Amino acid sequence: MSKHEPVLLKNMLQPGYTGCLQDYERTGGYQALRKVLGKVPPTEVTATVMKSGLRGRGGAGFPTGVKWGFLPKDYRGPRYLCCNADESEPGTFKDRQLIERDPHQILEGIVLACYAIGAESSYIYIRGEFVLGARILEQAIAEARTAGYIGANILNTGITANVWVHRGAGAYICGEETALLESLEGKRGLPRVKPPFPATHGLYNKPTVVNNVETLANLPHIINRGPEWFASIGSPPKSTGTRIFCVSGHVKRSGNYEVPMGITFRELIYEHAGGMRSDKPLKAFIPGGASAPFLTPDHLDVKLDFESVAAAGSMLGSGGVTVMEEGTDMVWAALRLMEFFYHESCGKCTPCREGSSWLVQTMRRIVAKRGRMEDLETLVDLCKNIAGRTVCAFGDAEVAPIMSTLKHWKPEYVTLIHEAQAANLLHPKRIMARP
Amino acid sequence: MRAIEAPSSHSRRECVMLKEKYQKEIDEILSRYPVKRSALIPLLYLAQQDEGYVSEMAMKEIAGLLRLTPPQVYETATFYTMLNLKRVGKYHLQICKSLMCALVGSDTVIGWVKTKLGIGPGETTADGLFTLSTVECLAACGTAPMMQVNEDYFERLTEEKFDRILADLKKDGTCSLKTGPFMWPEPANAVKREA
Numbered sequence: 001m002s003k004h005e006p007v008l009l010k011n012m013l014q015p016g017y018t019g020c021l022q023d024y025e026r027t028g029g030y031q032a033l034r035k036v037l038g039k040v041p042p043t044e045v046t047a048t049v050m051k052s053g054l055r056g057r058g059g060a061g062f063p064t065g066v067k068w069g070f071l072p073k074d075y076r077g078p079r080y081l082c083c084n085a086d087e088s089e090p091g092t093f094k095d096r097q098l099i100e101r102d103p104h105q106i107l108e109g110i111v112l113a114c115y116a117i118g119a120e121s122s123y124i125y126i127r128g129e130f131v132l133g134a135r136i137l138e139q140a141i142a143e144a145r146t147a148g149y150i151g152a153n154i155l156n157t158g159i160t161a162n163v164w165v166h167r168g169a170g171a172y173i174c175g176e177e178t179a180l181l182e183s184l185e186g187k188r189g190l191p192r193v194k195p196p197f198p199a200t201h202g203l204y205n206k207p208t209v210v211n212n213v214e215t216l217a218n219l220p221h222i223i224n225r226g227p228e229w230f231a232s233i234g235s236p237p238k239s240t241g242t243r244i245f246c247v248s249g250h251v252k253r254s255g256n257y258e259v260p261m262g263i264t265f266r267e268l269i270y271e272h273a274g275g276m277r278s279d280k281p282l283k284a285f286i287p288g289g290a291s292a293p294f295l296t297p298d299h300l301d302v303k304l305d306f307e308s309v310a311a312a313g314s315m316l317g318s319g320g321v322t323v324m325e326e327g328t329d330m331v332w333a334a335l336r337l338m339e340f341f342y343h344e345s346c347g348k349c350t351p352c353r354e355g356s357s358w359l360v361q362t363m364r365r366i367v368a369k370r371g372r373m374e375d376l377e378t379l380v381d382l383c384k385n386i387a388g389r390t391v392c393a394f395g396d397a398e399v400a401p402i403m404s405t406l407k408h409w410k411p412e413y414v415t416l417i418h419e420a421q422a423a424n425l426l427h428p429k430r431i432m433a434r435p
Numbered sequence: 436m437r438a439i440e441a442p443s444s445h446s447r448r449e450c451v452m453l454k455e456k457y458q459k460e461i462d463e464i465l466s467r468y469p470v471k472r473s474a475l476i477p478l479l480y481l482a483q484q485d486e487g488y489v490s491e492m493a494m495k496e497i498a499g500l501l502r503l504t505p506p507q508v509y510e511t512a513t514f515y516t517m518l519n520l521k522r523v524g525k526y527h528l529q530i531c532k533s534l535m536c537a538l539v540g541s542d543t544v545i546g547w548v549k550t551k552l553g554i555g556p557g558e559t560t561a562d563g564l565f566t567l568s569t570v571e572c573l574a575a576c577g578t579a580p581m582m583q584v585n586e587d588y589f590e591r592l593t594e595e596k597f598d599r600i601l602a603d604l605k606k607d608g609t610c611s612l613k614t615g616p617f618m619w620p621e622p623a624n625a626v627k628r629e630a
Contacts (some may be wrong), residue, residue, distance in 0.1 A: 012618060012622065013622050015622070018490050019616065020590050041564050078469070088572060088574070089572075090533045090534060090535055090572035090576065091535050091570070091572075091576050092574060092575055092576070093574040093575055093578075093617070093619075095574075096574050096575075096617050097450055097618050097619070100616035100617045100618075101616050101617070101618050121469075127574070128515075128517045129517070129573050129574070129583060130574075131586040131587075132586070132587075132588075132614075132615075132617075134618070136616065164455050164467045166476075166477070167474075167476070167477070168476070168515075169476050169479070169480070169515030169516070169517040169518055170515050170516035170517035170518075171514065171515055171516065172571065172572075183476070184469065184473060185472055185473055186470075186473045186474065186475030186476060186501075186511060187470035187472070187511060187512055188510060188514040189514065189515075204469065220587055234470065237513075246576065246577055247577065248535045248576035248577045248579065249535060249536075249538050249539070249576075250538060250539070253620055254576075254578070254579075254619070254620075255577045255578075255619040255620040256618075256620075258617060290534070290572075292532075320535075320576065322534065322538070323574065324538060328538065330630075333534055333538075336532075336533065336534040337534050338535075339605065340533050340534070340571050340572065343571050344571060346514075393598035428567075
């Protein structure tokens with residue numbers, strides 16, 4: 001179906017592949033570990049990853065090798081690796097597939113990363129709802145431990161890397177790396193003030209690296225096939241490799257599609273996902289999860305790489321592409337996402353905690369046709385007072401749906417308000433009568 | 436604010452402590468972490484698995500096990516939505532209502548629950564079998580609309596499928612329509628791994 005060779009999904013696309021250790025070994029699994037452990041110095045592994053240009057697949061797109069390089073070189077105490085499997089960005093469901101269908105690919109990546117950064121313990125922080133995923137990972141860890149790929153003295157090299165699964169308990173914010181660390185320490189998942197960064201003061205105040213599932217799953221392939229191979233895929237030099245995009249919404253064939261970065265949204269939506277589900281044309285799409293501002297059909301020829309999407313006024317984020325057809329009420333859509341952010345605001349920073357509540361109330365009023373023209377200014381004013389004024393990026397994310405729909409579809413807001421005025425629904429007596 | 440279940444309703448377990456019942460599990464959980472407090476969420480899960488919700492008694496006991504104060508346990512337990520501080524029905528229907536599911540009909544699914552079981556979000560049926568909760572994104576956007584029942588995912592819901600799920604749950608306590616190891620679009624000739 002695809003003219004591109006998949007990398008991360010290659011194994012699971014084979015008929016009969018179950019994801020067990022034997023299957024993974026048969027497809028060349030754990031060869032990267034044998035190639036590197038005790039033979040290539042850790043600094044060289046980091047250099048290889050840096051050279052490949054691999055960037056974090058969780059949302060922020062930070063270069064992975066550079067992140068590892070921030071760890072203090074001369075620190076003698078323990079270091080930690082955390083695999084971020086919290087996958088809670090609305091529109092994203094790629095990590096779930098990687099975990100449940102090919103868990104050993106992730107485990108090999110984790111052990112490689114542990115070796116590179118000198119960590120002997122690592123935790124997979126998986127979202128609480130993925131009960132099946134956690135079970136599959138635990139089973140895979142047990143298999144790998146028996147085979148000597150995980151634990152003490154891996155492959156008789158004297159290197160130790162332990163992996164544990166830690167289940168979250170249903171908080172979106174725990175996908176933010178410092179909130180994840182707080183949660184892993186058994187506390188409320190409130191993001192920490194940075195600096196200091198996790199590289200120096202992470203889990204239990206020790207040097208820590210937090211990497212996304214998809215990021216780690218790429219590592220065995222980079223080691224096996226070389227950084228030059230990886231850097232030649234996608235749109236080098238800044239967005240290298242393939243990415244799994246999760247297409248959802250009003251398309252014919254929703255699902256996970258692994259493509260090289262740099263193809264256009266048109267190709268992804270119309271060729272891979274089969275186009276719109278009915279004869280209604282595309283009205284809007286979200287390019288990278290709920291935190292990314294909405295884009296319009298004019299942006300269909302934007303390339304799927306970090307820089308191009310940023311230049312179009314949005315972000316590639318977690319790779320969750322949600323498509324909306326003509327006829328979708330954009331004010332309602334923005335409200336739905338706003339309700340999500342209101343529910344998930346952790347409550348640490350006042351602008352976000354209070355602002356999200358105000359934004360939801362104002363949006364609900366507009367959707368219920370009880371809005372006033374001044375409400376539009378209130379929305380913009382609130383958004384401007386949230387973005388950039390919080391400890392983590394949640395503040396910037398939560399204003400994205402409203403700011404972007406106001407930018408592209410302001411007439412829809414105005415129509416709702418005009419309808420309210422025309423029906424005289426704003427008469428004081430009527431307002432009093434409605435709760 | 437979420438309130439905890441009144442103390443009177445859990446007199447049943449006052450004599451059976453988690454420690455006596457799950458010593459092995461507790462030791463295993465504690466061995467994973469260099470700092471005891473990290474075991475808090477896993478232990479709260481253990482308590483929930485035992486009783487169906489996290490009771491005040493269990494929170495106090497866990498505080499003792501981890502050398503924390505009860506408020507430290509309580510503040511953590513109230514932060515996370517998956518820890519039930521009140522009793523829920525035998526089958527906890529959790530329907531995603533985020534935008535991606537809403538685009539393809541999650542509100543309709545919530546409507547089915549209302550007509551078929553007579554409960555709205557946050558309510559439990561009189562027989563104590565079903566509780567409905569509306570939740571935010573559960574990472575099944577490509578296979579929406581979806582719901583989670585206790586530990587299992589049910590995706591690409593249709594009314595026919597939904598009826599069968601309810602009937603099977605009532606009859607057998609489980610339903611074969613639940614999602615196995617996830618992959619979408621489905622590969623050709625897929626073989627499912629038993630988990």
